[in-house]
Amino acid sequence: MVALLLSGCGLTIPTDPNGTLETVRDGELRVGVSPDPPLVVDSAGVPSGSVVALVDRFAAALDATPVWTVATEETLVGMLEEGDLDLIAGGITADTPWLERAGVSRGFTDISGADGRELVMLVPLGENDFLSTLERFLDAEVGS
Template sequence: MAAALAGCGVQVPTDPNGTLNRIQGGVLRAGASVDAGLVDVDDSAVSGPLPDLVNAFADRFDADVEWTVGSEESLVTALENGSLDIVVGGITAETPWADRAGVTRGYRNIPGAGGREIVLLVPLGENRLLSELELVLDEELSP
């Protein structure tokens, strides 16, 4: 089946809503929930280890990052309605949002995580985006 799909030009995994294609050379709409040591906000500047990872991902696809700051709940709702492409914060592998968002593998070696297994969120079903994000996270966080 994979060979048949490859012959048709279908990329696996896919993004039903075309998120990764849209951000290439465009804008990555990122949501940030403040978590000391991982995500800091000073006026309109979003910084910290997780925003640095988002910026590295955006750089890979020649995208600018547009930040929205809010609570986890408001940011997950924005993922669901298509207003955001990625959400970061002190979200752990035990996240209650797993039924409402795509969740990366957990990463324990993020500076500022204090040993917590941190995950990032993307829109549910955008599997190509999720796969490419995990590739970048693996590269950026490798020892």
Template sequence: MGRRFAALLVAAAIVLCVSGCGIRIPSDPEGTLEAVEGGVLHAGVSPNGDWVRVEGDGVSGTDVERLRAFAAALDAEVEFTVGSEEALVRGLKDGDLDVVAAGITDATPWTTDAGVSRPYAEATLADGSTASIVMLVPLGENAFLSRLETFLTEEGER
């Protein structure tokens, strides 16, 4: 019984020390969520059916509307960058973009280069099968990813 009590005391001390140091979990090593809140959401999009449409000098589609609503929820403006998925993932890695959306499936090859959200929608593929749709964020920006996933889940429940 004495060892168990000592272990509990040590665990409690560690929790108090960590919380006292201001460490937040999840966290963003590069501060993405903090930079976007009340600022600008830099969103990369790539044309893909009804998910993202590029028309003249504007963008539209279901993912574009989701990103606009997410930015509004963060009291942020949204700036769109249109490009190929490869160029957009490079933008995430370079710190130029905060999120990428393009009707990307959870079978994306970009999992080693970007953080991947939980699926928030389903799409029917050309062969009749279904795929889960995700968004991409910079690797390690877990507070931002968590906020995005919470938003996407809550929006899906409406």
């Protein structure tokens, strides 16, 4: 009912055509990272670092378990497009070349190891409810 009223007013509610937020909540958050110490450190396929800790907190906020993939950004973006990942995080900056292939969060700088860089995270294109949820979390955790 509310959605119908809002749609009549020209307002849109963020939606996820592929249901990313609904799938992740109380399930698995499939995360891709590329090594970029100290943001992401790869220790035999087990990532750590300040961005990894941030994503762990995001997963916890969704009651989700993070499942990590460590690879190059290009490989990860391909996996995101294929539906094999829900999120890419790490040393990705606001001037990322992936703008046409992924949804991009607002930038944030207030995280250990960013060294003044404006970092962003990537999500599947069109998954706007998931992206909005991520951005609200980032606003609360690291500012925007």
